[in-house]
Amino acid sequence: xxxxxxxxxxxxxxxxxxxxxxxxxxxxxxxxxxxxxxxxxxxxxxxxxxxxxxxxxxxxxxxxxxxxxxxxxxxxxxxxxxxxxxxxxxxxxxxxxxxxxxxxxxxxxxxxxxxxxxxxxxxxxx
Amino acid sequence: xxxxxxxxxxxxxxxxxxxxxxxxxxxxxxxxxxxxxxxxxxxxxxxxxxxxxxxxxxxxxxxxxxxxxxxxxxxxxxxxxxxxxxxxxxxxxxxxxxxxxxxxxxxxxxxxxxxxxxxxxxxxxxxxxxxxxxxxxxxxxxxxxxxxxxxxxxxxxxxxxxxxxxxxxxxxxxxxxxxxxxxxxxxxxxxxxxxxxxxxxxxxxxxxxxxxxxxxxxxxxxxxxxxxxxxxxxxxx
Numbered sequence: 001x002x003x004x005x006x007x008x009x010x011x012x013x014x015x016x017x018x019x020x021x022x023x024x025x026x027x028x029x030x031x032x033x034x035x036x037x038x039x040x041x042x043x044x045x046x047x048x049x050x051x052x053x054x055x056x057x058x059x060x061x062x063x064x065x066x067x068x069x070x071x072x073x074x075x076x077x078x079x080x081x082x083x084x085x086x087x088x089x090x091x092x093x094x095x096x097x098x099x100x101x102x103x104x105x106x107x108x109x110x111x112x113x114x115x116x117x118x119x120x121x122x123x124x125x126x
Numbered sequence: 127x128x129x130x131x132x133x134x135x136x137x138x139x140x141x142x143x144x145x146x147x148x149x150x151x152x153x154x155x156x157x158x159x160x161x162x163x164x165x166x167x168x169x170x171x172x173x174x175x176x177x178x179x180x181x182x183x184x185x186x187x188x189x190x191x192x193x194x195x196x197x198x199x200x201x202x203x204x205x206x207x208x209x210x211x212x213x214x215x216x217x218x219x220x221x222x223x224x225x226x227x228x229x230x231x232x233x234x235x236x237x238x239x240x241x242x243x244x245x246x247x248x249x250x251x252x253x254x255x256x257x258x259x260x261x262x263x264x265x266x267x268x269x270x271x272x273x274x275x276x277x278x279x280x281x282x283x284x285x286x287x288x289x290x291x292x293x294x295x296x297x298x299x300x301x302x303x304x305x306x307x308x309x310x311x312x313x314x315x316x317x318x319x320x321x322x323x324x325x326x327x328x329x330x331x332x333x334x335x336x337x338x339x340x341x342x343x344x345x346x347x348x349x350x351x352x353x354x355x356x357x358x359x360x361x362x363x
Contacts, residue, residue, distance in 0.1 A: 008235045012228065019224040023217060030213050033361035040197075040362075047357035054353045062227045062346045069165060072172045079176030083183035090187050094194065 018061040025054050152334040164336050171340045175347050182351050185306070189299045189358065192292070199292025204359065206271055206279075207300075208262065212360035215258050216352065222251030223349040226318075230342045233335035238328055241338070245322040248345070252315045259308055266297070273298035303355060310348045317341045 029050040037043050060066040065073045150160055157163035193200045229244035270278035277294035321337050324330065330338055 008231055011231055015224060015227050015231070019220060022220045022223075026213065026216050026220065029357055029361060030209065033209070033357070040201075044362050047361050048354075051354050051357050055350050058223065058346055058350050058353065062223050062349075063343055069168075071169060075169070075172040075176050076179075079179040083179060083187075086180075086183060087187050087190070090191065094191055 014061060018057055022054055022057055025050055025057075150333055152336075160333055164339075167336050167340060168343075171343050175343060178347055178351075182303070182306070185299070185303050186354065186358070189303065192295050192299060196292025196295060200296050203271075203293045203296035204362070206266070206269070207360050209360050211258055211262055212356050215255050216356045218251050218254050218258070219349045219352050222248045222255075223346055225251065226342050226345045230335070230338050233325065233330040233338040234332055236331050238325060238330075241325045241330065242322055245318050245325060249315055249318050249322070252311050252318070256308065256311060259304065263301075271297050273301050300359060304359070307348065307351055307355060310351070314341075314345050314348055317344065 029047055032046050032050070033043065035043075037046055059076060063076075065076065152163075153160055154163060157166065225244045225247045229241050229248065232238075232240035232244055266272070270276075270280070272278065272294075274294050277291060277297060279293065318341060321330075321341050324337065
């Protein structure tokens with residue numbers, strides 16, 4: 001708590017620069033959204049990259065992670081790593097499904113299952 | 127450090143001579159130093175923030191899945207959101223994050239008046255944010271751009287996919303995520319008001335400003351979530 005109280009004026013200057021950078025990046029991301037970068041996916045990548053830069057600035061300077069005890073940063077990064085795992089396995093599952101919507105969702109018409117790949121079990125009694 | 131008379135429930139005095147030589151009424155006797163006490167509180171706050179990331183993260187993953195499912199309908203539905211209003215709210219929240227961090231700095235450097243002023247500006251920014259959101263929401267209610275089967279908007283160009291309506295799905299996610307974020311703003315306003323009142327009483331100083339710092343962390347996280355919500359909903363088409 002005392003590691004960065006030496007020069008409040010210098011600290012305030014850092015915060016002001018951070019705010020200006022964040023506002024400039026907001027302008028850039030709004031401007032970039034009116035440009036078409038070849039494909040829809042490219043626009044998503046551009047927007048999310050700028051958002052991640054902004055989030056990093058907030059975390060490092062406004063949330064003090066840059067000069068803080070490492071344990072807080074480790075907790076923050078761990079949260080995002082687990083979110084990444086969640087996203088990765090969800091996408092793996094999603095990309096390998098024919099119909100990603102649950103069958104019990106109201107109004108969803110599921111395509112008929114592929115015919116005769118597995119014969120209906122008709123157990124015979126002996 | 128004799129200004130504080132409140133917060134008696136945290137006052138360790140009365141334990142008498144435990145030999146720690148406390149000089150700060152906020153110092154709880156099971157912590158060796160004030161610094162250790164502060165760091166411990168902060169770790170707890172960061173653990174909470176990690177759960178918040180996962181809470182919103184689940185919704186972001188769901189949004190991504192449904193966008194992959196209904197790409198055309200999501201693209202069209204997002205045209206109903208007004209970019210200038212989203213950008214305005216982004217700027218308002220960023221400025222409020224800055225006033226918040228300046229408030230924390232003021233508390234740490236014993237500037238009581240500045241702390242209260244910065245906190246009040248932060249609360250005002252939060253109110254502006256909610257005012258813009260109210261305007262956006264009421265506009266969507268009028269147009270019937272509502273979640274799930276409440277969706278009654280007419281004039282969609284694309285029919286349903288396998289009977290499922292991607293527009294309604296988009297607005298389900300829109301109201302769920304911005305609504306949950308809005309609830310976080312409301313909670314933030316209450317917390318900011320609470321520390322503004324305590325700050326005005328002169329309860330915070332360079333050796334004890336933990337509540338200001340932790341509310342600040344919470345407020346920055348709310349800002350951080352909006353930093354992702356804004357491009358995903360308003361910008362990506």
